[in-house]
Amino acid sequence: MLYDLRRADASIKWLVTCLLATFGLSYLFGAVMVSLYAGFTPQRVAATYAGPAMSMPMPPDSTMIVEHPMSMADFARPETHAVDTNLLIQDTHVHVPMYGVIAAALSLVVVGLSLERAWALGLITLLFAAPWLDFAGMWLTKFVSPQCAIVTLIGGWAMGAGYAIVAALAVKQMWFSPERS
Amino acid sequence: MKLLILAPLAAALHITPVVVLVKRPDAVQALLPGADAYFAREVHLSQTDAHRLHQEVDWSPEDGVLTLYTGKTGSTVVGALEFVRVDTPHGPIEVAVGFTPQGMVRGVIVTKATVETKPWVLEAVAAGLANQYRELQPGAVPHGAAAIASRAGNLAQYVAAEVDKGVARALAAYGTFYRGAKT
Numbered sequence: 001m002l003y004d005l006r007r008a009d010a011s012i013k014w015l016v017t018c019l020l021a022t023f024g025l026s027y028l029f030g031a032v033m034v035s036l037y038a039g040f041t042p043q044r045v046a047a048t049y050a051g052p053a054m055s056m057p058m059p060p061d062s063t064m065i066v067e068h069p070m071s072m073a074d075f076a077r078p079e080t081h082a083v084d085t086n087l088l089i090q091d092t093h094v095h096v097p098m099y100g101v102i103a104a105a106l107s108l109v110v111v112g113l114s115l116e117r118a119w120a121l122g123l124i125t126l127l128f129a130a131p132w133l134d135f136a137g138m139w140l141t142k143f144v145s146p147q148c149a150i151v152t153l154i155g156g157w158a159m160g161a162g163y164a165i166v167a168a169l170a171v172k173q174m175w176f177s178p179e180r181s
Numbered sequence: 182m183k184l185l186i187l188a189p190l191a192a193a194l195h196i197t198p199v200v201v202l203v204k205r206p207d208a209v210q211a212l213l214p215g216a217d218a219y220f221a222r223e224v225h226l227s228q229t230d231a232h233r234l235h236q237e238v239d240w241s242p243e244d245g246v247l248t249l250y251t252g253k254t255g256s257t258v259v260g261a262l263e264f265v266r267v268d269t270p271h272g273p274i275e276v277a278v279g280f281t282p283q284g285m286v287r288g289v290i291v292t293k294a295t296v297e298t299k300p301w302v303l304e305a306v307a308a309g310l311a312n313q314y315r316e317l318q319p320g321a322v323p324h325g326a327a328a329i330a331s332r333a334g335n336l337a338q339y340v341a342a343e344v345d346k347g348v349a350r351a352l353a354a355y356g357t358f359y360r361g362a363k364t
Contacts, residue, residue, distance in 0.1 A: 033198055059245050063227045063358070070219040070250065075205045084243055086268045094270075 005112035006173045013174040016109055020167045023102065027163060037081045042153060046146035049083050049138050088142060092135055099131035099159075106166045113169055123165065130158035199273065200299045203292045209250070209262060212279025212288050216252025216259040223248050224358045238346070238353045249359050258282045261359055264292065265347040271297045274340070276347030278314070284360055286317040289348055294340075304337035305329060305344070314348050319356025323348040 005016060034040065039048075083091065107124045115123070137152030203211075209219070224247040226234065235241050243266070252259040261280045266273050272295030279287040289311045294302045305325075309332065313325040325348070326341035333341070 037198060059228045059231060060225050061227060063230045064225040065222060065358075066225070067220050067222045067251075070221045072206050072209070072219070074221075075209050075219070081199065082243075087273065090268065090270060 003112050004114065005109070005170060006114060006177055008112070008174070016112075016170055016174065019105060020109070020163075020170060023106070023163060024167065027160065040153075042147070042149040045137075045149035045152050046141055048081055049088070049141040049149065049152070050146040083138070085142065088138055092138075096131065096135060099134075100128070103127040103131065103162075106163065109166055109170050113166075113173055115169070123162065126158060126162045127166070130155050130162055133158060198296045199293050200296055201293055202299065202302065203277075203290050205264070205277075205292060208264075208277040208290045208292050209252070211290060212262050212277060213250070213252030213259050215254050217255075218253045220251040220253070221248055222251060222359065224354075226358075230358070234353060234357065237357075238350045240346075240350045240353075242354070247354050247358055249355065260287055261355060263351045263354060265350045265354075266293075267343045267347045267350075269298065269340070269343050271295060274298060274302065274343055274347070276344055276351070278348055278351035278355075280355055280359075284318055284355070286314045286348070286352070289314040289344070291344060298340050301334075301336040301340040302344075304333055305341040308333040308337060310341050310344060317348070317352060319352045319360065321352065323352070 005013065008016075039045065103124075106127050110120050110123045110127070113120070132155070134152055134155030137148055137150070137155055140148035140151055209216075213219070226242070226245045226247065231241055231245050248263070250262040252262065260282055263278050263280075265276050265278065267276065273293070274291060274295070275293035277290045277292050279289070281287045291302050291306065291311075308329040310325045310329050313328040314323055317323060323345040325345050326338050329341055330338055
């Protein structure tokens, strides 16, 4: 195969290394952002995406008004960051194409690695399936069951695992393997 | 090390990072000055009323429930307050709209923005956006974005138009479901 990262020019190897480092950096800060605005457990993911919509009653026949006292502490109570349907539509629209581009970029790295075809196909599938699972989990959590939050977590782990495997293999083959003659 | 462990999960959630510009208790104190007792009025909208509100201001409150807050000093009503979220392509913003007992807008505070929209909001506010809404009454159309056009950049005007939407929604909700309603 003509495209082989082990035999590539050092400038190409450096480009791929920088790309992987950039993705790694963004994943790290993504983790910080997740810890700030949601959480890493199925319960917190469910609270973010399912929200009260899961228990939403049917609208009343006529508008009802209920009034109750509040304290200032109630206003100060931390809110669960909720992603409602409109925001999830927006997030899906914005993020899915970007994840497609990231998966494609990592897949191009995979194509340049010395791997058996089955492994390469499996890795490429993993890279694209992870964001599909990720967003499928969010929609399922919202409209099917809060228990589907686990699908989102699996998608996230799969995305991280896919990146880690590609990065480790690429760095090893580009910089630490003897070049093929 | 913890970050390295958590990194794979970074992709698990896609959250538009919200930035708190003004904490809710601070907004409450500013928009319901002197109040020492607060009441939450939850309006559970019927399908008909929800549809009417949607047609009027292109908005459906989350779960079909509007929440308006009343502030009192003793038995005297100080005013009412509503927090309205506006979803934009750049993430949500939250606008707090306070009303006087006479039913006019006392003040408007943008309480939340996103990492992306925060500088636009700050520029719009510095250009005097909040002043444009004072004394508006239900039925009025907010024109904050147009009013600051000569003093703010395009993005500040853009986000001001989103604040206009929030104020319009608050005016519609207050006028229809607070002033005329009985508990």
